[in-house]
Amino acid sequence: MKILHVVGARPNFMKVAPVWRAIDKMTDFDQLLIHTGQHYDKNMSDVFFNELELREPNKYLGVGSGSHAEQTAAIMVAIEQVLIKNKPDLVMVYGDVNSTVGTSIVCSKLLIPVGHVEAGLRSFDRTMPEEINRLITDQISDILFTPSKDANINLLREGISLEKIHLVGNVMIDTLVRLLPKSDISFMKEISYPYTLVTLHRPSNVDHDIMLREIFKTLIEISKSIQVIFPVHPRTKQKIDEFSLEIPDSGNFRLMEPIGYLDFLALQSRAKVVITDSGGIQEETTFLGVPCLTVRENTERPVTVSIGTNSLVGKDMELLKEKMYNILDGKFKHGKVPQLWDGKASMRIVKVLKSI
Numbered sequence: 001m002k003i004l005h006v007v008g009a010r011p012n013f014m015k016v017a018p019v020w021r022a023i024d025k026m027t028d029f030d031q032l033l034i035h036t037g038q039h040y041d042k043n044m045s046d047v048f049f050n051e052l053e054l055r056e057p058n059k060y061l062g063v064g065s066g067s068h069a070e071q072t073a074a075i076m077v078a079i080e081q082v083l084i085k086n087k088p089d090l091v092m093v094y095g096d097v098n099s100t101v102g103t104s105i106v107c108s109k110l111l112i113p114v115g116h117v118e119a120g121l122r123s124f125d126r127t128m129p130e131e132i133n134r135l136i137t138d139q140i141s142d143i144l145f146t147p148s149k150d151a152n153i154n155l156l157r158e159g160i161s162l163e164k165i166h167l168v169g170n171v172m173i174d175t176l177v178r179l180l181p182k183s184d185i186s187f188m189k190e191i192s193y194p195y196t197l198v199t200l201h202r203p204s205n206v207d208h209d210i211m212l213r214e215i216f217k218t219l220i221e222i223s224k225s226i227q228v229i230f231p232v233h234p235r236t237k238q239k240i241d242e243f244s245l246e247i248p249d250s251g252n253f254r255l256m257e258p259i260g261y262l263d264f265l266a267l268q269s270r271a272k273v274v275i276t277d278s279g280g281i282q283e284e285t286t287f288l289g290v291p292c293l294t295v296r297e298n299t300e301r302p303v304t305v306s307i308g309t310n311s312l313v314g315k316d317m318e319l320l321k322e323k324m325y326n327i328l329d330g331k332f333k334h335g336k337v338p339q340l341w342d343g344k345a346s347m348r349i350v351k352v353l354k355s356i
């Protein structure tokens with residue numbers, strides 16, 4: 001069986017890596033890796049390929065940035081040629097980014113089966129571009145690999161037949177389990193414990209002048225009680241510049257360029273608390289048992305709240321501070337690791353593929 005994997009954005013890379021490794025051990029599969037180039041900066045892409053020990057992509061499509069329509073259309077036009085040329089038996093797509101939806105639409109028109117890894121997650125918030133990507137990808141995929149039971153329930157509710165759905169667990173945790181022992185904090189100079197790790201990049205938080213100012217005001221206040229470390233996503237950096245925000249970069253409030261997977265894991269696993277709007281980080285903190293405050297009104301990963309260490313604070317900065325100070329006082333939920341988040345999800349994916 002010839003399998004073609006398509007990835008494009010930072011969170012895709014840690015998901016494809018374990019699946020690639022698991023399939024690679026099988027003699028009856030050929031694999032190709034295609035990178036759309038949705039993320040193209042060295043520290044948003046190359047560093048992940050190196051650290052995850054992912055092979056060089058067989059093809060790099062170089063689509064780059066643009067509006068959603070421009071970016072998705074560029075992905076579709078470029079991937080169509082690759083698919084026609086390579087004629088895969090199955091295309092594997094990951095997560096909920098524009099590369100995921102663009103590829104799955106093209107496959108469905110070319111009648112090429114699609115396997116969607118991380119299927120069935122729903123925030124029920126259609127203002128999020130990723131929610132649209134998730135809904136469409138799942139409707140037109142042929143094999144849906146889900147990370148948790150809630151995802152199966154969502155898919156069944158949307159009329160997807162049971163035979164297509166496979167609860168395999170969380171592939172992102174496969175990567176974390178493999179690489180946690182290799183992550184090392186020594187790259188971080190002048191770190192003071194305890195510290196808070198922050199990542200924010202969602203359009204709903206960073207694209208609005210007032211909201212972004214409010215967030216920084218709150219973080220600066222928090223930094224009076226605990227060191228704040230904030231690797232800044234390119235989208236957020238652009239907005240800081242566009243809104244001319246003046247942010248102190250002092251000992252207790254440290255902004256930095258986006259960092260690689262291993263360094264981020266080192267920071268995350270030792271953090272007192274993580275403040276984020278990322279999806280994957282809600283999951284990783286749950287696995288690591290680190291308290292996570294999510295600056296979003298909803299989450300497509302509800303098990304991180306019901307079982308794990310995650311709490312949603314929405315846009316309420318007073319609530320963020322309150323929860324933050326509670327954590328500093330030792331008052332927080334400890335959480336458990338959800339079922340099948342055990343480092344073996346990609347092996348279960350291979351088992352499904354072999355059975356087809």
Ligand code: UD1
Nearest residue numbers: 009010011038039040041044065066097098129130234235
């Ligand atoms: C994308 C995903 C989001 C994911 C995030 C992780 C979609 C719809 N969104 O959002 O789900 O959580 O990736 O990072 O697919 N830029 C650079 N260098 C890069 C990449 C982007 O400078 O390597 C800049 C571009 O100017 C671009 C902006 O960052 O306009 C945003 O990038 P884009 O890929 O459009 O969306 P993300 O916000 O990264």
